[in-house]
Amino acid sequence: MMQMRDYPNIDFIVASVLRDWPAHKRFLDLSFANYEPVDLNILEELAAKIRSLAQDDIDDYVRSYRWTCGELNKEALYFKRSSRYRISSFDEAKRSIYSNADYMKSYMQGLLLSQLLWQNHAAAYLYYCNEYLPRFRTPFRYLEIGPGHGLFMSAAASLPDCIAAEGWDISPESIRQSRHALRVLGCGANVSVLERDVMASPPDNAPSFDAIAISEVLEHIEQPLAALKSLRQRLSPGGAFFINVPINSPAPDHIYLLRDVAEARGLVEEAGLNVLDLKLIPMTGLSLFEAEKQKATISCVFVAQ
Ligand SMILES: C[S@@+](CC[C@H](N)C(=O)[O-])C[C@H]1O[C@@H](n2cnc3c(N)ncnc32)[C@H](O)[C@@H]1O
Structure with a gap:
């Protein structure tokens, strides 16, 4: 286990969560069990960013995180019983979730903390910082679909x-x-x-981008293949996608179920993209083997072009 005193911002967030939710300790211990110091340094910077976004309101963010975990647990139980996601239409998700300011506020605040506290979310962020962003060594234009809490987008946008x-x-x-x-x-x-649906037709003079990131969004879309094909038209020659899509990942606004890694890879390849790299990250507490066997969540992180 890491020495918390070396990572004061991680320590602050973990301690804030445990003050409200002591029973979450085992989960957090598992989540932080296997990082190398070099990765903990990046997560420490991430924790500092989260603190500055939460400002004086960390307790409110912690309540949102706990509430978000509860909402996801309800969906996990439904998924276990029915082997399907509860909703299947984008209109339903838009009506009940995306347009519901109170719900979205708590949900995005919760996901802001999960980016640090869940192994699959944190490891996807590490991969983005360590493997994806360093590909862009000359001036580049960046597009992100569904930035949500904004942590990925601000990491890219702050690069010189x-x-x-x-x-x-x-x-x-x-x-x-x-x-x-x-x-x-x-x-x-x-x-x-911008307020814009990835499924909306691009204007004729739409610009192209060297880097296109779409993290935890394809499973929210009825036709993720059409979305990827349309985004492919926006990628500049030599550019690269960051695609993070979870399989078997029940959530209140997930509508498109990918059941295994082959299906996730097939989606990316069917869109005409060439997979340059693929990292598979199981949910907190499970090995990849266990997650595959139990049909549990695995984040599939692609670099593709
Ligand atoms: C789960 S959050 C992902 C946030 C962040 N990218 C991450 O990886 O944690 C999904 C985001 O995608 C947005 N979204 C869902 N469907 C979308 C669509 N069709 N077009 C654009 N954004 C969409 C949601 O509003 C939300 O902000």
Whole structure:
């Protein structure tokens, strides 16, 4: 187990969670059990960002995190009994979740903390920082679909070589939180977050991007293949996608179920993309083998072009 005193921001967030929810200790111990010091340094920076986004309100974010875990547990029970996600239409998710400001506020605040506290979310972020962003060594234009809490987008937008960054999201509350992250984390001037559905047809003069990130969004879409094909038209020659999609991942707004890694890979390849790298990250507490056997959540993280 890491020495907490070396990572004061992680320590602060973990202690804040355990003050409200002591029974979560075993989960957090498992989640932080296997990181190398070099990764803990990046997670410590992530924890510092989360603290500055939460400002004086960490307890509210902790309540949101606990509530989000509860909402996801309800969906996990439903999934276990029925082997399907509860809802299957985008309109239903839009009506009950994306347009519900109170729900989305708690949900995105909860996911802001899960980015650090859940093994599969944190490891996907580490992969993005360690493997994906360093590919862009000359000035680049960045697009992110569904930035939500804004942590991925602000990591890209704060790089000196990022000359323009655009985010598209359909939830007004996600847009508010993304903009808050970009502002508080001091991202450059040429940065915008637009209210836009990835399924909407692009305007004729739509720009192209060297980097396109879509993290934890494809499973929210009725036709993820069509979304990827349309985004492929926006990728500049030599550019690369970061695609993070979880399989067997019940959540209140997940509608498209991918049941195994082959299905996730098939989706990316059927969109005409070439997989350059694929990292599989099981949910907290399970090995990859156990997660595959139990049909539990695995984050599938692709770099593709
Ligand atoms: C689970 S959050 C993901 C946040 C962040 N990217 C991450 O990896 O944690 C999903 C986000 O995608 C947005 N979203 C869902 N469907 C979308 C669509 N069709 N077009 C654009 N954004 C969408 C939601 O509003 C939400 O902000």
